[in-house]
Amino acid sequence: MRSSERSTRFSGRALIALFVALVLHPWSHNKGLFGSFPGFENPSSLKSDLARSQSINAQGLRLLDRGQIGMAVEKFRLAIALDPGNIEALNNLAVAMEKGGNAQGALPAFHRALRLDPKNPKLHSNLALALRRSGRSHEAVLEMRTALSLDPGDSEIHRNLGLLLMEIGEEEQAERELRAAISAESCPAETHAALGRLLVREKRPSEGLDEYLAALRCSPRQASRHYDLGELYRAAGDFERAAAEFREAIRLESGNAKFHRSLGSLALKEDDLATAQVELRRAIGIDPRSGEAHRDLGLVLSRQGKLDESIVELQRAVQLLPGDEPSHLMLARALRKAGRSNQAAVFLDSAQLKSRREKDASLAKAYNNEATALLENSQFEQAAARLRQSIRLDPTDALARFNYGVALLLQNKLDDAIAQFDVTLQMQPDDPDTHYYLGRALLAKDRVWEAARHLERAARLMPADPYVHNTLAVALAKTNQLSRATAELVAACRLEAHDALLAENLACVERRLQGCVPQLSKLRAGPSTDGQK
Structure with missing residues (x-):
């Protein structure tokens, strides 16, 4: 992602809700990839501790x-206590903590392992995934890039980097990494x-269909591939093909509630x-907590004239999907048909409130775009x-806060600007812009x-x-950190060799600010894309 001038980038980051199938990898004790760091202990005692550490790691x-x-x-904590240099156990501890829902708590273990083995690509990759799950996707991209620099041929690292780039709205770079992953692996x-x-x-459905079909050719008996293809056909309005793919997914994996629900819907x-x-x-039988299945079944029963049964299903849907406006509205209508007007009014009010909130959020985005x-x-x-109007309607919109x-x-x-940026960083602590x-x-x-930090x-x-x-570099020069300022300006000039201001600033710092002061580039608004601020 490059812009013609840093100061032109100010808006348009997509707020992406994307499911990313990333997998942290524990390391098996029998791979023998890592050594240990002995201290000043009795050699036989040390060997015993190392062996016990490996054994407990395996447990x-x-x-x-x-x-x-x-x-x-x-077990992993005990293995580390016996051998603080057991990098496998440190990695596995972090992976286990992340799987247990404590991605933030996993980070120190990864950092400790990386201090022992800073050039291990798998450690950097696993750290990146933990950062992503901690809500720090930009830092995750940086770590994944480090992993890739250490192992450029690893298709999984290319794939995970592509998925992370998708998540932060860098579609062009994401596509490049995903295609690199495909080139590096046979039928992924x-x-x-x-x-x-x-x-x-990206509104390229025919190319997307080609990739879904390629995925299906690679794993024709994987039910989820048929399901994904069915969803694509449904979105395109090809219901016959969608139904055929959903049925094939069910044939391959009959116990999946989502497949049955999609076919039923x-x-x-x-x-x-x-x-x-x-x-x-069938979907409800497999997953009684599927609110969407209860909601759609309620609508089916209502159309069949089975009003009491419909109300039961819709009440369950409202319990499971408290924020779902259609469920509240359907239940209100069913209750009114059944002559239960007072109850209907409660759910109608709730549906209308949710509708107003959705309209407010939509209007807030329109104000932000304007x-x-x-x-x-x-x-x-x-x-x-x-x-200000956008933030009043949706105080949680980090993009509006940033633009404000x-x-x-x-x-x-x-x-006032500093206050808004501080609030934005509370919402998105690793946002670079x-x-x-x-x-x-x-x-x-x-x-x-503070600025330098x-x-x-x-x-x-x-x-x-x-x-x-x-x-x-300007900030560093103000604090008389001239060698660091020089390094930053050398990097800037390497990236933008024809910018006169950067060259002048570098010359100024190299002569130790004698008769000159490094200058900032002009701060002004300018064009942006969905992947930029």
Whole structure:
């Protein structure tokens, strides 16, 4: 991701809700990949401790394989206590903690392992996945890139990097990595499917279909591949082919509630109520907590005139899907038909409230989009007004907060801008653009050390952006860290060799600021894409 000037990037990050199938890898004790770090102990005692550590690590792996995560964690901790240099056990402890839902707690174990073996690509890859699950996707991309630099031919690292890039909205780079993964491996079904999802999302459905079909050729007996293809056909309106793929998925994996629910919902859409009822009841039998199946079955029963049964199913749907407006609305209508007007009014009010909230969120996004255009036209006050409206409607929208901070910064309302960037970082602590613009605002307030801290974070997360390096160099020069400032400007000039300002700044720092001061690039609004701020 490169822009013609750092200061032109200010909006348009997609807020992506994407399921990413990434797998952290424990290491088996018998691979013999790593050594240990003995201390000053009796050699026979040391050998005994190392052997016991390996044995206990193996016990932990067996427990982890059986899903006994808590017990596995304790085994790995014991293995590490016996041999603090057991990198396998450190990795496995982190993996187990992540599987147990404590991705944040897994990070120190990964960092400790990397201090012992800093050039191990699998450790960097596993750390990246834990960072992603900790809500730090930009840092995850950086770690995955490090893993790839250490093992450029690893198809799984290419795939995982592609999936992470999809998640942060870097579609072009994601496609490149996924295609590299496909080239490096024979018939990788998961990667073909991931590329298919990306291409469909990019409004390239025919190319996406080709990838889904390639995934199916790689694993024709994998039920999920047929299900994914069925969903693609359904989205395209080809219900006959969709139904055929759902049925094949069910034939291969009859105990999957999602497959039955999708076939039942498709039958409902085609008004085949008998098939819909059979499949939805099967889905509920497999997964009684499938709110969507209860909701759709309620609608089937309502159309069949079975009002009391319909109400029971819709009540269950509302319990399982408290935020689902259609469930509340369907239940309100069914209750009203049954003459239970008072109860119907309660659920109708709830449905209307949820509808208003959805409309508010939609309107908030519209205000944000309008503000983006105003920023591009240098109408900063009008943009700020629209963004205040957006934030009032949806206070949790980090993108609107960020853009509001930019609008305030461009009006030189520094304290207010800093406050908005601080709130944005509470929501998205590793967002590189927010760190950059906050650094700019802090520099303008002469809070140089704080600015440098955020700019260092931005430069680490965006190593290919010359204007981030330049801004960090300006901050470092202000604190008389001239050798570090020189290094940043050398990097900036290497990335943007024809920029006169960068060359002048480098020359200024090299002569130790004699008769000169390094300058910032101009901060102004400009065009953006969905993958950029």
